[in-house]
Amino acid sequence: MISKTMQDALNAQINLEQYSAQLYLAMGAHCAGKSFKGFAHWLAVQASEETAHAAKLITFLLDRGGKLELQAIAAPPKDFGGVIQVFEQTLGHEKTITASINALFELARAEKDHASEIALQWYVTEQVEEEAGVGEIVDHLHAVGDQGGAIWYLDSKMGKRGKR
Numbered sequence: 764m765i766s767k768t769m770q771d772a773l774n775a776q777i778n779l780e781q782y783s784a785q786l787y788l789a790m791g792a793h794c795a796g797k798s799f800k801g802f803a804h805w806l807a808v809q810a811s812e813e814t815a816h817a818a819k820l821i822t823f824l825l826d827r828g829g830k831l832e833l834q835a836i837a838a839p840p841k842d843f844g845g846v847i848q849v850f851e852q853t854l855g856h857e858k859t860i861t862a863s864i865n866a867l868f869e870l871a872r873a874e875k876d877h878a879s880e881i882a883l884q885w886y887v888t889e890q891v892e893e894e895a896g897v898g899e900i901v902d903h904l905h906a907v908g909d910q911g912g913a914i915w916y917l918d919s920k921m922g923k924r925g926k927r
């Protein structure tokens with residue numbers, strides 16, 4: 764049986780993952796509104812991944828006999844600026860999520876909750892990938908700037924995420 768402290772912390776993380784999905788859906792729509800369909804597609808795929816991250820935590824919580832307590836999902840901002848700003852904000856958000864996962868991992872350790880610690884290892888590794896992937900996009904965007912033809916090339920590349 765999971766402790767109440769761990770249960771509350773996992774419920775809070777589930778809400779954060781759901782917010783991430785909400786945020787990326789909003790960012791994707793923002794990019795689509797500027798006709799950047801590739802960046803919009805990448806963000807929509809990312810939003811689905813975030814929903815899957817929440818679902819995986821929910822399954823774990825329930826498997827441990829915990830209680831799922833869903834909270835209201837905060838509204839994302841309404842404007843995100845240019846595409847470079849969108850991805851800088853994405854990177855900033857992922858860093859926040861990394862900090863939250865690390866804190867959760869530390870809590871599992873402090874509580875001697877081995878099952879949670881092992882389950883959270885997947886998220887620790889995932890955050891390394893998330894930050895590296897988004898960091899690369901930010902670097903590419905800074906290299907091309909948000910004017911000129913190169914950004915449309917990047918847009919078409921981003922549109923291939925998850926496609927063969």
Ligand code: OFO
Nearest residue numbers: 783813816860893
């Ligand atoms: Fe769930 O990794 Fe991004 O937020």
